[in-house]
Amino acid sequence: MNPPVYTPTDQAPADPGATDDMPATRPVGYRSGLVHAAVTRHLRDAMARIDVAQPQYWVLNRVNGGAAGARAVVREGTDDEEYVAALEVLRGMPADVERDGDS
Template sequence: MKNTDAELAAQPIGYWAGAAHRVIIAYIRGEMSALGLTQPQFWLLRNLSAGDLSSDGQGLTVAQLTDRMRAYLHDDDDLESAAEDLLKRGLVTRDADQRLWITETGRQGHARVKQQSPAIRGRIHDGIDDADYVTTLKVLRRMIDNVGGDPRASS
């Protein structure tokens, strides 16, 4: 059954925003998992990639990485466990100061997922033109602003 525009306008945004978030994040995480990384592991590798180091040019601790990713981490994302798994698999190393460093194997894993990102995005955006997508983001950002949130928040 197709809803009228008036019926859709009366729908609760909290429900639909939450439903979209759950389904889309589950899809993204499933696609990444099929490529051998969890989303938090991908984020760790992305933040450890060349040129993205601490202010002193060193690797990054899990605490530093958590601070960098705070805006988009989920409550159940365990970066310490994600890092430990990456260590066991040789995708990162850890120095005596507990700083993580990406390895060549880690770069390859990161690149493999990054290469598939356009296809993952394409599936999510299928049938949605850029103008509609931009309008949706503007509306959501305005709603965030209307209730006192930061509409510039990124994920």
């Protein structure tokens, strides 16, 4: 087996001058990382309040029929159409990145 080959990439820093009215210039990796951290923290805090660990929560979630309360907080202020659109975009990004890596 050959060791992995390191290939440096040309990484441009995020534009520090980007403003809120320029959403297309915002770095998706940074933003998705913030979302991941916030949602994970919220779910862990919710589990801690009822004194369960994640595997126990999965079982309770299945037995109870869902974790509507925790999901409702994460989706607060976002209607179904916006939520689905965001998920579709996020779902497609890994495939775009992998496809680009093949070129």
